[in-house]
Amino acid sequence: MQSQNEYLRQWKRKFKDYINLLMVRETPPLDQLCEVCKKDGVYKCHRCFNEPLFCTECCRTQHQRHPFHRISQWTGSFFQETSLMKVGLHIHLAHDGTPCPSSTEYSSDLFEWSDTDEHIDHNDYPEGTSIPLVADSDHPATTIVDKSSVHSVSIWYCHCPGALNPDMQLFQAGLFPASFTRPKTAFTFSVLDDFLLDNLECGTSAMNYYSKIWRLTSSIFPLMDRYRELMRTARQWCQCKLYKWHGFAHKNDEPKTGDLALFCPACPQPGINLDRSTGMATQPDDTPSWLFTRTLVMDGNFKAEHLHLVNPSDEVSLIDGLAFMVGDERYKSHLAVAQDHVQKSDCNNHHAVNQANASRQKLEATGIGGCACARHGCFVPHSMVDFQKGERQMNMDYALSQALNYNTDGISRAIMFYDINCQYNKFLKDRIASSMYLSIPIGMDIIPGIGLWHVHGHQDSCYVRYASNFIHGTGRIDGEIMETLWASLNIISPSARGMGTPHHKEVLDYQMNDSNFMKMICITKFLCRKFKEAVQGAAESTLSFQNLNETVQPAMVILWEAEEAVAQANRLEDPTAMDIYEVRLEKGKLARLRDKLQTRITSFLEMAPTYLGFAVDGNEQDSPVDTVHNSPDEDYSDLDDDHNPDPDPETHHASIFQPELTILPLPSNLGIVRCNELGLTDLMKEETALREGQANDALHAIRVHLGDKAVIFRNTIRSAKSQASSTRAWTQVCSVEMVVNLNARIYSKCRLQLAKLPDHNLLKKYLPLKKEHLKANTAVADPNARGQRDATLTWFWSINVQGDTSGNDWMTECEYPAYPLILGDPVSHIATTVYQVNWLRTKALCDQLE
Numbered sequence: 001m002q003s004q005n006e007y008l009r010q011w012k013r014k015f016k017d018y019i020n021l022l023m024v025r026e027t028p029p030l031d032q033l034c035e036v037c038k039k040d041g042v043y044k045c046h047r048c049f050n051e052p053l054f055c056t057e058c059c060r061t062q063h064q065r066h067p068f069h070r071i072s073q074w075t076g077s078f079f080q081e082t083s084l085m086k087v088g089l090h091i092h093l094a095h096d097g098t099p100c101p102s103s104t105e106y107s108s109d110l111f112e113w114s115d116t117d118e119h120i121d122h123n124d125y126p127e128g129t130s131i132p133l134v135a136d137s138d139h140p141a142t143t144i145v146d147k148s149s150v151h152s153v154s155i156w157y158c159h160c161p162g163a164l165n166p167d168m169q170l171f172q173a174g175l176f177p178a179s180f181t182r183p184k185t186a187f188t189f190s191v192l193d194d195f196l197l198d199n200l201e202c203g204t205s206a207m208n209y210y211s212k213i214w215r216l217t218s219s220i221f222p223l224m225d226r227y228r229e230l231m232r233t234a235r236q237w238c239q240c241k242l243y244k245w246h247g248f249a250h251k252n253d254e255p256k257t258g259d260l261a262l263f264c265p266a267c268p269q270p271g272i273n274l275d276r277s278t279g280m281a282t283q284p285d286d287t288p289s290w291l292f293t294r295t296l297v298m299d300g301n302f303k304a305e306h307l308h309l310v311n312p313s314d315e316v317s318l319i320d321g322l323a324f325m326v327g328d329e330r331y332k333s334h335l336a337v338a339q340d341h342v343q344k345s346d347c348n349n350h351h352a353v354n355q356a357n358a359s360r361q362k363l364e365a366t367g368i369g370g371c372a373c374a375r376h377g378c379f380v381p382h383s384m385v386d387f388q389k390g391e392r393q394m395n396m397d398y399a400l401s402q403a404l405n406y407n408t409d410g411i412s413r414a415i416m417f418y419d420i421n422c423q424y425n426k427f428l429k430d431r432i433a434s435s436m437y438l439s440i441p442i443g444m445d446i447i448p449g450i451g452l453w454h455v456h457g458h459q460d461s462c463y464v465r466y467a468s469n470f471i472h473g474t475g476r477i478d479g480e481i482m483e484t485l486w487a488s489l490n491i492i493s494p495s496a497r498g499m500g501t502p503h504h505k506e507v508l509d510y511q512m513n514d515s516n517f518m519k520m521i522c523i524t525k526f527l528c529r530k531f532k533e534a535v536q537g538a539a540e541s542t543l544s545f546q547n548l549n550e551t552v553q554p555a556m557v558i559l560w561e562a563e564e565a566v567a568q569a570n571r572l573e574d575p576t577a578m579d580i581y582e583v584r585l586e587k588g589k590l591a592r593l594r595d596k597l598q599t600r601i602t603s604f605l606e607m608a609p610t611y612l613g614f615a616v617d618g619n620e621q622d623s624p625v626d627t628v629h630n631s632p633d634e635d636y637s638d639l640d641d642d643h644n645p646d647p648d649p650e651t652h653h654a655s656i657f658q659p660e661l662t663i664l665p666l667p668s669n670l671g672i673v674r675c676n677e678l679g680l681t682d683l684m685k686e687e688t689a690l691r692e693g694q695a696n697d698a699l700h701a702i703r704v705h706l707g708d709k710a711v712i713f714r715n716t717i718r719s720a721k722s723q724a725s726s727t728r729a730w731t732q733v734c735s736v737e738m739v740v741n742l743n744a745r746i747y748s749k750c751r752l753q754l755a756k757l758p759d760h761n762l763l764k765k766y767l768p769l770k771k772e773h774l775k776a777n778t779a780v781a782d783p784n785a786r787g788q789r790d791a792t793l794t795w796f797w798s799i800n801v802q803g804d805t806s807g808n809d810w811m812t813e814c815e816y817p818a819y820p821l822i823l824g825d826p827v828s829h830i831a832t833t834v835y836q837v838n839w840l841r842t843k844a845l846c847d848q849l850e
Helices: 004-024 056-062 166-172 189-201 206-217 227-245 328-337 393-404 428-433 460-466 481-496 501-550 554-570 575-581 585-612 672-678 681-717 723-754 826-849
Strands: 043-045 071-074 079-082 090-092 142-145 150-156 175-177 185-188 293-301 363-365 367-373 385-387 413-417 445-449
Touching: 043 056, 150 206, 166 175, 175 189, 175 227, 185 189, 185 227, 189 206, 189 227, 189 501, 206 227, 227 501, 293 393, 293 481, 328 393, 363 385, 367 393, 367 481, 385 393, 393 428, 460 575, 481 501, 501 826, 554 575, 554 826, 575 826, 672 681, 681 723
Parallel strands: 090 150, 142 185, 293 413, 413 445
Antiparallel strands: 043 071, 071 079, 142 150, 175 185, 293 367, 367 385
């Protein structure tokens, strides 16, 4: 096969021959004879094949059925563009193109044309040769806009008794009139179809399309502006086609909400592809649940903006609520009574939650949102809404309610994907129950999910709770298909931004209907390809699962299957039930640290009798265990709440292995009386010295890290130019705060132990540490801040602390974690836990592909 460059090289050799032939076509044949009657030819038709030459009579007769061809007249030196009207062509409506026998004088068609208020000043046209404007007073010409050009033609109407009105006669002949009483302009059906197709495929606006027609007619001389008429008639033509396509053109029934819209042919629809008499409740137990599950995805699009109208009360809607955009009246009634609760995300900072109240004063709608089929990507009829102040819950609630009620009789299960479902789904049922405009089918369970792309921007726990990988009946879908559907709408959105509200919605309706139509005609090939991939994937995943399952003890398989069933059954009421699919890393880290701590404690207790004497019991203690280890003035128990919002209740359970609660046999724990009895006075002095050093180390670390924190505020956070750099800077601040809080607890515990030791005045030097003392130095962080005149440094900044510690590390990295285990090997327990998670995930993959 030759490359494209090879063809270009051949073209260069043949170019002269081609350009010569092109110039030959610009001249008449040498004999200049008519192609039909062989008389002198003078007119060339540019639309007929091979551009034949005609005489005047033959040109008129040959184009009686082709009145919108473009012709040129030979002047002796060149072909000049002219019109078929100049050769005497008339269009006779009715009577099969012959003149009406009831009208002998066509002057009866004279009347004042009134379909436009435009008056053309002929003085505005340049002098010289141009396309002649027909201004025959005996019979005014009609302007016909065709996809080839704009034509001025002579149209004769039928005047027989019972004849249709002129506008209806034009429509019957395939010409859409621009007005209904005395039409002066009409559009061919072909130009309307061509404009709609250009609008769908290329995003061509009415202004650009009419500009193209103008250039096809004459690139240098002005024409009558029919841009507004084109937009209006295109709306009317769309309505006609929608009624025809959906079966309402040949009957008197009025369409209901969503009746002028196509939907997914593969999704379960009772009465269409499911028998209404056989609902889910009557199916056998082995019937796959996905057969009776409606799978939806929700999303918003902020590219489809709409400006405020100049005169909104004068707008006319043609298909309000009959296609994809919801009915205006009921939707506005819902918004008027819905409560706008500003919800701050407790997951990660998502734009749709935290910026939901962002509004723009010049916009009537900041975007649109709605629902689509999550499997095949078809918009759900009558479920698209517009936004007034961003993507608020009240908007998406109405869209979801309409989608769940669209042809779902007998469907008792719906899977709904939304980018922020971890927040949106929390109070969904409460919002629906409290509104008279919202409802869901009785008995329908709604399973929330998050798309696989967006879920990775959430907290780690959201993955196993909301990802489609762990939802039975979803198959291999990603929950992000609606992002691809916005692409075609975004092409047309800029040109629809300034339209009237009804026109704007109708354009979106037509675009979404075409999107669903293209999905329907391509769905066979799509499903065949997906089926082949699923068969191959099912075989591979089944083999992998069988190999994994054979290595597991049968008792463990039974246990894990029971845990899986419980998790899937409880996920609606408690999403945390799905956490069994994930290794709980925090528990593993804590277990490894506890194991290391217990090893050190055991080593210390073994050597304690050497220093304390054998009369001291290693487990002896002077007071009960204080789990907080802080005095009332030094309470830091709430500092961990910021970093661990959901503490594990098992951490404080009495039966859990917790070496951090062990009381070491130190003099401060034995008490003064017991130490005196055992002759441990010198050891009390040694511990006092050690505690003083420990307090110095803690205070030194606090000061160093508070200084680092102040520098981060000044050099990084204040100078951050982007969201990414600001986020990284705040991550550093959080890391520093964790180290500061840790050393504050160490200091607090150290001071508490010093209070139990005698013969020192260190408590006057080491004062109680409060939380307000741990603020960054404002003089460093923000030198120009107000209110610093009376500010003083905290007491520990002036204490004489030696640099007992070296380095300035903020965090100590933990090794790979292991689960705590009272009886047995902790390493083997973590291996079993990881093994369980892999087993569950592999089984979930296998279930999806079966």
